[in-house]
Amino acid sequence: MTATDHRPAGFENNDQKPLGYGRMLRKEDPRFIRGRGRYVDDVQLPGMLHLAILRSPVAHARIVSIDVSAAQAHPKVKAVVTGADLAEQGLAWMPTLSNDVQAVLATDKVRFQGQEVAFVVAEDRYSARDALELIDVEYDLLDPVIDARTALDPGAPVIRDDLEGKTDNHCFDWETGDEAATEAVFASADVVVSQDIVYPRVHPAPMETCGSVADYDRVEGRLTLWSTTQAPHAHRTLYALVAGLPEHKIRVISPDIGGGFGGKVPIYPGYVCSIVASIVTGKPVKWVEDRAENLTSTGFARDYIMRGEIAATSEGRILAIRTNVLADHGAFNGVAAPTKYPAGFFGVFTGSYDIEAAYCKMTAVFTNKAPGGVAYACSFRITEAVYLVERIVDCLAYELEMDPVELRMKNFIQPDQFPYTTKTGWVYDSGDYEPTMREALRLAGYDELRAEQAERRARGELMGIGVAFFTEAVGAGPRKDMDILGLGMADGCELRVHPTGKAVVRLSVQSQGQGHETTFAQIVAEEIGIPPDDIEVVHGDTDQTPFGLGTYGSRSTPVSGAAAAMVARKVRDKARIIASGMLEVSVADLDWTKGSFHVKGDPSKSVTIQEIAFRAHGAGDLPEGIEGGLEAQICYNPSNLTYPHGAYICVVDIDPGTAHVKVRRFIAVDDCGTRINPMIIEGQVHGGLTDGVGMALMEMIAFDEDGNCLGGSLMDYLIPTALEVPDWETGFTVTPSPHHPIGAKGVGESATVGSPPAIVNAVVDALKPYGIRHADMPLTPSRVWDAMRGVPTPPI
Amino acid sequence: MHVTMNVNGEEVTGEIEGRLLLIHFLRDHLGLTGTHWGCDTSNCGTCVVWLDGEPVKSCTVLAAMAGGHEVRTVEGLERDGELDPVQRGFMECHGLQCGFCTPGMMMTARALLDRNPDPSEGEIREAISGQICRCTGYASIVRSVRWAAAHEAADREPADHEPADREPADHEPAPQKPVVLEPATDVTSGATP
Numbered sequence: 001m002t003a004t005d006h007r008p009a010g011f012e013n014n015d016q017k018p019l020g021y022g023r024m025l026r027k028e029d030p031r032f033i034r035g036r037g038r039y040v041d042d043v044q045l046p047g048m049l050h051l052a053i054l055r056s057p058v059a060h061a062r063i064v065s066i067d068v069s070a071a072q073a074h075p076k077v078k079a080v081v082t083g084a085d086l087a088e089q090g091l092a093w094m095p096t097l098s099n100d101v102q103a104v105l106a107t108d109k110v111r112f113q114g115q116e117v118a119f120v121v122a123e124d125r126y127s128a129r130d131a132l133e134l135i136d137v138e139y140d141l142l143d144p145v146i147d148a149r150t151a152l153d154p155g156a157p158v159i160r161d162d163l164e165g166k167t168d169n170h171c172f173d174w175e176t177g178d179e180a181a182t183e184a185v186f187a188s189a190d191v192v193v194s195q196d197i198v199y200p201r202v203h204p205a206p207m208e209t210c211g212s213v214a215d216y217d218r219v220e221g222r223l224t225l226w227s228t229t230q231a232p233h234a235h236r237t238l239y240a241l242v243a244g245l246p247e248h249k250i251r252v253i254s255p256d257i258g259g260g261f262g263g264k265v266p267i268y269p270g271y272v273c274s275i276v277a278s279i280v281t282g283k284p285v286k287w288v289e290d291r292a293e294n295l296t297s298t299g300f301a302r303d304y305i306m307r308g309e310i311a312a313t314s315e316g317r318i319l320a321i322r323t324n325v326l327a328d329h330g331a332f333n334g335v336a337a338p339t340k341y342p343a344g345f346f347g348v349f350t351g352s353y354d355i356e357a358a359y360c361k362m363t364a365v366f367t368n369k370a371p372g373g374v375a376y377a378c379s380f381r382i383t384e385a386v387y388l389v390e391r392i393v394d395c396l397a398y399e400l401e402m403d404p405v406e407l408r409m410k411n412f413i414q415p416d417q418f419p420y421t422t423k424t425g426w427v428y429d430s431g432d433y434e435p436t437m438r439e440a441l442r443l444a445g446y447d448e449l450r451a452e453q454a455e456r457r458a459r460g461e462l463m464g465i466g467v468a469f470f471t472e473a474v475g476a477g478p479r480k481d482m483d484i485l486g487l488g489m490a491d492g493c494e495l496r497v498h499p500t501g502k503a504v505v506r507l508s509v510q511s512q513g514q515g516h517e518t519t520f521a522q523i524v525a526e527e528i529g530i531p532p533d534d535i536e537v538v539h540g541d542t543d544q545t546p547f548g549l550g551t552y553g554s555r556s557t558p559v560s561g562a563a564a565a566m567v568a569r570k571v572r573d574k575a576r577i578i579a580s581g582m583l584e585v586s587v588a589d590l591d592w593t594k595g596s597f598h599v600k601g602d603p604s605k606s607v608t609i610q611e612i613a614f615r616a617h618g619a620g621d622l623p624e625g626i627e628g629g630l631e632a633q634i635c636y637n638p639s640n641l642t643y644p645h646g647a648y649i650c651v652v653d654i655d656p657g658t659a660h661v662k663v664r665r666f667i668a669v670d671d672c673g674t675r676i677n678p679m680i681i682e683g684q685v686h687g688g689l690t691d692g693v694g695m696a697l698m699e700m701i702a703f704d705e706d707g708n709c710l711g712g713s714l715m716d717y718l719i720p721t722a723l724e725v726p727d728w729e730t731g732f733t734v735t736p737s738p739h740h741p742i743g744a745k746g747v748g749e750s751a752t753v754g755s756p757p758a759i760v761n762a763v764v765d766a767l768k769p770y771g772i773r774h775a776d777m778p779l780t781p782s783r784v785w786d787a788m789r790g791v792p793t794p795p796i
Numbered sequence: 797m798h799v800t801m802n803v804n805g806e807e808v809t810g811e812i813e814g815r816l817l818l819i820h821f822l823r824d825h826l827g828l829t830g831t832h833w834g835c836d837t838s839n840c841g842t843c844v845v846w847l848d849g850e851p852v853k854s855c856t857v858l859a860a861m862a863g864g865h866e867v868r869t870v871e872g873l874e875r876d877g878e879l880d881p882v883q884r885g886f887m888e889c890h891g892l893q894c895g896f897c898t899p900g901m902m903m904t905a906r907a908l909l910d911r912n913p914d915p916s917e918g919e920i921r922e923a924i925s926g927q928i929c930r931c932t933g934y935a936s937i938v939r940s941v942r943w944a945a946a947h948e949a950a951d952r953e954p955a956d957h958e959p960a961d962r963e964p965a966d967h968e969p970a971p972q973k974p975v976v977l978e979p980a981t982d983v984t985s986g987a988t989p
Contacts, residue, residue, distance in 0.1 A: 025887060032895030033883040035830015035870035039896065042829035125820070126813065207834045207842055207896040207930055258832070258896030259930045291835040513894025513931045683890050686933030714839035714928070722921035722934040 021525060021532055023679045026518045028511075037256040043213045043226045045284040049078055051277050052128035053270060053287070054118040054135050055297065056110035059146070059368040059707020060157065061139035063106060063117070070134035071120055076127035078281050080135070081273070082118045083107035091276060093162075094242050097266055097484055098342065100333035101162070102371060104269045110139070111159055111331035112370050113709050114296035116269040121277045121285055144368040144707040145169055148305060148328035151365035159331060159366045169366040171329050176347045176424045177322075177359035185320040185357045189311035195395045198776045199384050200795045201303040201328070201369070201701040202694075203295055203711070204376040205719060206512070208258020210298050211288035212271045214278035222249045223278070227271050229254045230264045231550025233508055234487055236542045238267055243275065254540040260512035261691075261752075262375035263299040265336040265552045295717055296709045299336075300369075300701055301376035303328035304384045305794075308392035316402050318411045320357040321350055323388055327364040327373070334371030336552070337380050338482040338489065344374055344381030345473050347424040351389035352433055352471045352645060353411040358423040368707045376695075377688060377752035379474050380553050390468040390757035391774065394764065398773045404467045404761065405446065409437060412469075419738075426473060428643040429737050431671075436733045437469060440647035440669040443731050449651060457769060462654035464766025467647075468758035474746035475558025475642045476549075484549065488637070491555075492546025493563035495524060495571050496631040499617040501610025502534045505567070508548020509560040510540040514748060515680045516556065520564050522676055523742065527568035528575075529595030529609045546633060554644075554746030557676070558737075563636035565741040570632040575612045578630075581623040582607050582615055642737045642745035644672040648758040654766045659785035661697055661763055663724070666755070669731040672747035673740065678732075685751045686728050692755025694720045696763075700778045700795060799863040803828070804872030812859050818852075819843045821859035822869060830870040830899045834928075841927025844900035845869045851907045853926075870899035873906065881944040881951075882906050891940030893931030900927055905941045913952075914945055 031037055068080040083105035086092040093101045106117050118135055122128035143157045150156060151169040160166045186192055212227035223245055229235050232252040240247035257264065270287045277285040289298070305326040311319045327343065329335065337344040343362050350358045374380055397404040412433040413420050420428040440446075449465050456463045479488030494506040505524050507516065516539055521532035538544050548560065572592070579597040580587045583605055590597045598606030607615075616622070616630040651665040668685055675681055698718040701711040711717035736743025756777065763779050764772060767787060775787040776794050786793055800809045803826060810825050822828045822845065833855055834842035843855040846868035873880040882905045885891065892898040901924055908915055908923040915923070920941045921934065929937060 026890070028895075029887045029892065032892055032898055033879070033886050033902065034874060035828070035899050037830075037895045039829075039832070041823075041833070044824075044827070125824075126815070205930065207840060207894070207928065208832070209834070257894065258834075259894045261930065291837070291840075513892075513896075515893065679890050683893055683932055683936060686935050687893065687931045688933075690933035691930075713837050714835045715837050719928050719930070721925045721928060722938070723925045725934055727917070727938070728933060728935050 021522045022677065024518060024522060024532060024677060026515050027521060028515065028517045039208055039256050039258055040211045040213060040226050040228050041288045043286070045213065045215060048213070048284040048286055049121050049123060049277070049281060050125045050128045051119055051121050051274055051285050051287040052132050053116050053273065053293070054132045055293065056106065056113055056115040056117055058110065058139055058141060059113045060109070060111060060142040060144040060159065062109050062142060064138040064140050066118060067136040068118065070136070071131040074122070074127065074131045074134060076123040077120055077131045078123070079121040079277060080118065080131070081105070081276065081280070086276065091243070091272070094267065094272060095485065096332055096334040096371065097336040098333045099339070099485070102332040102334055104272045108162060112368050113707055114293065114370060116273070119273045119277065121281055146367060146369070146703050146705060146707050148303070148326055148365050148367055151367055159368060171333055171364035171366050172342050174343050174362045175360060178357060178423070179359045182320050182322050182357040182359035186309070186311045186322065189319050190314040191312045191396070191399060192309065193392065193396045193399050194307065194309045195392055195774050196794065197306045197308055197388055197391050197774065198794045199302040199304045199306065199387055200777055202301050202376055202699045203701050203717060204261035204263035204299065204301060205295060205717065206259030206261055206263055209289045209291060209294040210264060210268055210270060211286070212274045213284060213286045214274040215284040216275070216278040218282050223275065224251045224253065225275065226253045226255060228257055228264050230260045230510060230512060230552050232510055232540060232542050233547045234484060234549055235267055237487060238485065239275065251543045254510045257510070257512040261377045262301070262552050264512065265375070266299055266334055266372070268298055291714060292712045295701065296712045297370050299372035299375040300330065301372065301374070301378055302384060303373065306388050308388050310392045310396050312396055316400050316407050316410050318353050318355050318396070320355055321389060321392065322358065323349060323360045325360065325362040327362055328367050328369065329364050329373055330367060330369040330371040332371040335373040336484065337374050338476055338484060340481060341380065345379065346381040346385045348382055348422065348426050348471065348473050349385035349389050350422045350424060351386065352413060352469050354413045354417065355423060360424070369703060377691060377749040379472055379749045379753055380476070382472055383753045383756070386470045386753050387757050390470065391760065394761045395773050405437065405441065408467065408469050409434060427640060428471060429640055429739060430735050431471065431643060431645050432733070432735045433469065433645060436645060436669050436671050437647040439731050439733055440649050440667050443669065443729055444649040444667045446649065460656070462656055462766045464652045464654065464762040464764070466650040466652070466758045466760065466762025466765055468754050468761060469647050470750070470754040471643055471645045472554070472746070472750050472753055473641045473643055474554035474749065475638055476553055476555055477559070477638050478640065479637050487549060489549045490635050490637040491548030491560040491563050492633065492635045493560060493567045494546050494631070494633040495567045497530070497571060497613045499614050501530060501613040503530050504536045504538060505564060506545040507537065507539040507560055507564070508546050509551040509556045511551065514551070514556060514684065515677070519557070519676050519680060520561065523561055523564045524568045527565050528572050546635070554748040557744050558642045558740060558746045559636060559638050561744055562638060562741050563634055566636055567632050567634045570634060571630060574626065574632070575609060575630060577623050577626055578612050578616055579607050582612065639739045642673065642740055644670065644745040644747055644750055646670040646750050646754050648754045650758040650762040652759070652762040652766055654763065654784065659781040659788060661779055661784060663693055663726050663759065665729065666726055667729045668751060669733065670747060670750055671733040671735050672750065673734065673736045673745035674743035675732065675734065676744060681747050682730050684748045685730055688749060688751025689728055689755045690720050690725050691752040692759055693725050696756045696759035696777050697779050698724070702795065797860060799859055801862045801864065802866045804868055814860055816859045818854040818857040818859045818862050822854065828869050828871050832896050832899065834896065839928065841900045842897050844903045844927065846903060846907065851904045870902060873902060880906060881947045882909065882941065884947070885940040885943035889936050889940040889943050891932065891937045897927060897929045901929065901937055905944065908941070909945055909948065913948060915941065
């Protein structure tokens with residue numbers, strides 16, 4: 001069969017037992033390797049104008065005046081729009097995904113450096129930028145709030161005076177678990193370890209920045225918007241609700257997207273500006289942010305200041321985990337998280353361990369920094385949760401002088417405890433942790449590594465071995481618990497089989513590089529027996545696809561992948577009835593082998609899915625009650641999240657003279673349930689591990705005391721290149737999800753979640769001779785140097 | 797001003813502003829959107845094209861500076877309907893995910909193989925270290941380039957199997973005319989200062 005022959009050289013006999021077509025080459029690659037991908041900035045429309053945004057140079061200031069006359073006089077400028085202009089239309093503010101509001105263009109104050117103040121529409125990119133220089137804004141500077149630790153100080157400047165009655169910078173409080181029960185366990189525990197841990201502000205920085213092309217047809221009253229969005233359907237509904245445009249007249253197209261990592265989930269002011277500009281000018285308008293705009297204004301991630309506490313017996317039995325978190329949400333609460341989960345899924349901070357009690361208390365504050373918070377492959381804040389628990393468990397191992405692997409193994413939730421309800425109420429669907437840990441130990445040669453480390457230490461060399469074990473929670477909904485701005489987190493899928501047996505499947509999720517055109521064709525192929533090459537996958541266009549909440553939080557395979565399997569089964573059920581008519585037997589007398597039905601006990605009497613498809617559309621009667629055609633549509637509402645897990649081991653060497661950390665090896669064993677395309681899974685794991693190296697050792701969006709962003713370019717915000725990362729060593733175990741139709745779990749973010757603690761644990765392990773138990777990310781040479789000299793400083 | 801250059805073997809001319817960047821000339825004037833723009837500071841390398849056989853970052857080359865020179869973009873990798881081994885390698889070894897950095901990576905890889913047909917893993921990593929990929933973690937890109945090297949070596953074995961579309965001149969790294977583009981031609985100066 002041609003589809004299976006597409007496997008790359010060397011993998012024909014792979015023993016990975018993936019689902020169906022396995023390690024198939026990607027269907028989308030032929031266009032990408034020819035430079036024929038179509039990204040938002042590639043869209044060129046006749047008469048198209050270009051939009052550029054004027055941004056605030058300061059973090060906190062009152063706008064005294066804006067003079068746009070010189071910009072308007074520029075010969076190539078078609079429009080200049082300020083916050084005051086938008087306010088007249090009621091469009092100066094828009095809702096965020098967390099039921100806060102955010103200024104589209106500032107009217108009263110600017111609240112972070114890089115905030116949108118005005119926009120220019122001109123005939124070309126360069127003229128639009130030129131005209132920005134001609135806008136004169138007078139600012140009355142205000143004191144900024146930069147360090148979240150001071151945001152609630154009495155007398156701190158109030159950032160959100162746009163909110164009625166607001167007299168402080170408090171954003172929200174949140175708690176989970178049982179405070180009293182946890183306190184009781186802590187009070188009587190043999191050992192209590194406490195550690196302050198900061199997860200600094202980082203940025204997903206996809207290679208393609210955000211942008212949009214808005215084309216408003218005044219005659220039809222119809223808006224077409226190409227935009228860099230991971231959630232085209234949700235965006236369409238929000239545009240309808242915000243701008244008052246009828247939803248059936250809005251078409252959002254999310255074409256090829258150059259990486260998202262959660263940064264392309266929110267609606268940004270720039271998208272709205274391009275829509276307004278097209279309505280105002282009657283022309284298509286393109287907006288594409290530059291890299292500085294991307295890094296300073298769009299979706300940051302993390303910024304959690306945490307205190308972790310762990311209680312245990314002196315033998316290393318973990319009893320309870322407690323944490324207090326100060327969350328910096330920036331100037332607006334722009335977190336993209338389900339409504340009931342203002343801290344995302346941080347509640348899974350109890351990790352992979354069977355403990356007696358847990359409690360988290362969180363306070364979120366506003367600061368004069370860019371809004372955001374949920375991005376960078378974080379699985380709705382599970383990066384922060386896993387980092388906390390895996391760091392604090394290592395701190396406990398340090399105090400108990402126990403091997404970190406032994407400590408973890410001693411406390412794992414056991415296979416017979418699943419489904420397992422955590423002390424914060426999460427129901428882990430399935431897991432078998434010890435074999436995964438043992439596979440990582442085997443691949444790493446853990447005992448040999450420890451022996452080598454002892455030898456090197458004796459010679460004064462700094463070698464560290466870091467271990468992390470994580471449980472992820474991915475695939476939001478279910479809709480009874482999870483919505484975003486009232487939109488339930490379910491996903492639609494439509495499958496249509498053409499008369500000749502070729503098929504088209506339409507998804508509500510959207511790919512930013514995950515390879516949906518391949519994976520989803522494989523899922524449908526497995527269920528209905530049509531080769532993946534004969535299945536076209538359509539996505540990223542609201543006019544072409546059923547409604548759904550989109551791709552983020554590793555939810556595509558858990559939710560939309562389940563939808564694809566279920567819709568294929570629905571079509572197969574109809575095909576069975578048609579086949580019974582063709583073979584003149586009852587449906588109960590038919591057996592399915594992939595691609596055809598045959599009469600039980602007589603395989604020679606059979607019909608293929610292609611023959612059934614032709615009959616479904618052809619002449620002659622169909623069985624009673626059966627309509628012509630072979631297609632179906634469903635909306636899949638997951639009954640639970642899926643809970644993938646993994647064991648990661650990192651080996652680092654530190655140069656004692658320069659404090660430079662080199663990641664020598666990284667072993668990642670992932671369990672994401674049934675594997676669909678192992679090649680794509682490994683690719684996603686590799687990418688996430690690289691993110692982890694970035695966050696642990698290099699990346700941080702820092703600010704000076706005036707609120708100037710110090711990470712506003714790729715010269716300042718360091719992202720790993722091929723020289724900073726090793727050749728990844730991956731492995732896997734398979735524990736299927738019991739509630740997913742094909743047993744699959746999400747995997748896209750696992751490595752980003754699991755790798756930072758493994759790397760930091762390795763660095764801290766290497767520094768053990770210096771008596772160090774913790775040092776905060778990013779572990780740059782200067783920060784490691786400080787730690788080695790006993791003055792580890794937390795990042796601001 | 798008027799500019800004339802050879803792009804992927806064809807003579808093209810344009811009426812441009814002196815400040816127009818080569819990346820925008822290629823993308824907006826010629827419609828060659830395979831070359832991407834990803835930063836303003838020569839750090840990301842999504843914009844890498846060839847100028848007289850040398851990989852350059854086209855976001856920091858003026859279109860005017862390319863006047864009279866030869867430019868090759870990702871659209872010019874395929875010859876006579878035949879994919880370049882580098883393109884095949886990226887597909888075979890999953891060297892791409894979102895595809896945004898891919899054209900630049902492939903142009904650098906092609907240039908590397910032209911001057912070093914059998915690069916080690918370390919040499920490949922160094923060659924692409926002026927470019928950023930957020931999806932792949934680089935391991936599969938390294939494998940893709942190795943795949944291309946191995947297949948080109950196999951193709952070279954019997955002399956009469958030398959592919960006819962391979963013009964030796966294309967593989968000469970030395971530019972025919974002096975080009976003063978130091979910052980942009982240094983493909984190893986990447987995100988690590």
